[in-house]
Amino acid sequence: MTEPADQERGQEFGFEPEAVRAALGQIVESASFVASRQLSAFLTYVVEKTLAGEADRIKAYSIATEALGRPETFDPASDPIVRVEAGRLRKALDAYYRTGGANAALRIAMPRGSYVPHFEPMAAEAEGQAASEAAPAEPVTPAREAALPATAVSVFAARTLWRLRIGGALAIVAFLMALGVFGLRHAAVLADAGQEAGTAAVAVASVAAMPHAAPAPATRPLAPRIFVAPFAIGDEPAVGISGRQFAVMLATAISRFDEVTVVTRMDGDADYLLSGRLSAGPSGISAAALLTDAASGRVIWSSQATVPRNPVRPSVTIAQLKDTIATTIAQPYGVVLSDRLARTDLADDGFPCVIRSFNYWRSFAPKTHGEVTACLEQLTKRYPSYAPPYAQLTFLYLTEAELGLDPDLRRATLDRAVKASAMAVQLAPTSARAMQALQYTYYADGQMQRAIEAGNRAMVLNPLDPDIRASQGQMLILAGRYQLGMRLIEESASSNAAYPSWYDLYLALAAFQGGKTETLRKLMGRVDLPDHPLAAFLRVLAAADPEARRAAIAGMRDRFPGMATDPAGVLARLVPNPALVDRLLAAGREAGLES
Known part of the structure; x- marks a missing residue:
């Protein structure tokens, strides 16, 4: 039901707000916007602000801090991110209305010189297009491709995407080589990856252009879709934010996670409904949140939390x-993915495979590794333009190379990992998970500073993902900056009571670097990774008495023979830090290991 205020604003805009929101929903679900959460968040924010009658509050600072996740210290004068994203958004909207949105009833536009969107009827544009079609023939351009026969569109799309394919491959190679990645041989591997991504794009375009074709097959599995309803507010002046504003902030934060999708319509689009209430009290601001199944109303998760007021910076609360x-709800080990994996009443479109790939890191079990790798590889064939399987395959291939013993197979596996990470980044350049995959590729090549830089970028893309923060903590610990690394992993662990055991493994390595033997023993007592050689080695160092040490050494040599024949080589693969490897080997000799 449309509220009176919405009706008044509908007269002001020329469209009912719900019609505008429906148009917004169609835009953010289009391919280019699905691939860029930044653009979706930007557009959703400015549209909702305008519909709420708060267009005067749409400034570069508010967009950056409320929609794009920048901190409150953001300075529009020194950081051009909003101007850059606004330019991208205008181009993406133009492209949308030339293609999938060509028959839309209304157009959402953002004129240059302003961040406030305009809502315009498409009829005027249609008249303009009819007039242009009556004019003398002109060379074919993307803006006119809709007027061509289907076969001509197919040829035009193929030629255009061929140029993009080659250009995209060379751009990735040039970019990564400029950063010093992997040398010429790996550049060739990356070029192949760029060609594959282009081929996938051409195939999709060709299917879409076929006359009278059946509906094109899905280009990605259906990730869990979440609708965030405006929160109820007990006392808005005391709380300091409206329920709609909080919902926009929350939706923007959730949309940064690659494994879930935020939708703008409840009916027919959402799998989950997130609702709640904010209230103010003497102890601070409280939030009661409820996640339910959109179809059945089943309660999946509820929470009540109170945060003390920050008198200096109230927005921090x-x-x-x-x-x-x-x-809590959107992280890889969070509520939504756990519920989705447990569902047996849904058709398996491949998405559960993505969820299971995260669960592999709880054990590093070879059997699970093989199963998950196989299903992810099938997923890349089924959805060649879908980035998450390529990112997850990068991690799995690198683990295979890291833990494997055959040098020849290791090199081939590393090449596969490089190719997979390049595909992930090319298909989803603003994906935090894809950037995390690139981070681990640098790590496997021994380029720790590059790995840390990629990790910083991943944390900018999604500062809330505990797994990404823990990965950065791991890199810092391996690089010798163990105190900062410990803090990041501990923060990640505090966000998830069921965090994977490798968090404790690298906290134990940090404790070793800090000379904290008792902490090392305590942490290794929690580590349950029988298939990880670093865990076996640290268990030897953590042994409290000679008998326990002898048992740990025997178990390590039995499970990982390479630790007996070439401990330096095995550790060098796991810890690309020669100084730290030397310290570990020295401690191993002191514990009774022969090097």
């Missing part, structure tokens, strides 16, 4: 509540 809710 709201941001903390928002971050906690978003992280």
Whole structure:
């Protein structure tokens, strides 16, 4: 039901707000917007602000801090991110209305010189297009491709995408080589990856252009879709934010996670409904949140949290509540993915494979590795333009190379990992998970500073993902910056009571670097990774008495023979830090290991 205020604004805009929101929903579900959460968040924010009668509050600062996740210290004068994203958004909207949105009833536009969107009827544009078609023939351009016969569209798309394919491959190679990645041989591998991504794009375009063809097959599995309803507010002046504003902030935060999708319509689109209430009290601001199944109303998760007020920066309190809710439900080991994996009443479109790939890191079990790798490889064939399987395959291939013993197979596996990470980044350049895959590829090549830089970028793309923060902590610990690394992993662990055991493994390595033997023993007592050689080695160092040490050494040599024949080589693969490897070997000799 449309509220009176919405009706008044509908007269002002020329469209009912719900019609605008429906148009917005169609845009953010289009391919280019699905691939860029930044653009979706930007557009959703400015549209909702305008519909709420708050267009005067749409400024570069508010867009950056409320939609794009920048901190409150953001300075529009020194950081051009909003101007850059606005330019991308205008181009993406133009492209959308030339293709999938060509028959839309209304157009959402953002004129240059302003961030406030306009809502315009498409009829005027249609008249303009008819007039242009009556004019003398002109060379074919993308803006006119809709007027061509289907076969001509197919040829035009193929030629255009061929140029993009070659250009995209060379751009990736040039970019990564400029950063010093892998040398010429790996550049060739990356070029192949670029060609494959282009081939996938051409195939999709060709199918879409076929006359009278059956509906094109899905280009990706259906990730869990979440609708965030405006939160109820007990006392808005005391809380300091409206329920709609909090919902926009929360939706933006959730949309940063690659494995879930935020939708703008409840009916027919959402799998999950997130609702709640904010209230103010003497102890601070409280948030009660409820996640339910959109179809059945089944309660999946509920939470009640109170955060003390921050008298200096009141918005920090709201941001903390928002971050906690978003992280709990959307992280890889969170509420939504756990519920989705447990569902047996849904058709398996391949998405459960993505979820299971995260669960592999709980054990590093070879059997699970093989099963998950196989299903992810099938997923890349089924959805060649879908980035998450390529990112997950990068991690799995690198683990195979890291833990494998055959040098020849290791090199081939590393090449596959490089190719997979390049595909992930090319298909989803703003994906935090794809950037995490690139980070691990640098790590496997021994380029720790590059790995840390990629990790920083991943944390900018999604500062709330505990797995990404823990990965950065791992890299810092391996690089010798163990105190900062420990802090990141401990923060990640605090966000998930069921965090994977490798968090404790690298915290134990940090404790070794800090000379904290008792902490090392305590942490290794929690580590349950029988298939990880670093865990076996640290268990030897953590042994409290000679008998326990002898048992740990025997178990390590039995499970990992390479630790007996070439401990330096095995550790060098796991710890690309020669100084730290030397320290570990020295401690091993002191514990009774022969090098």
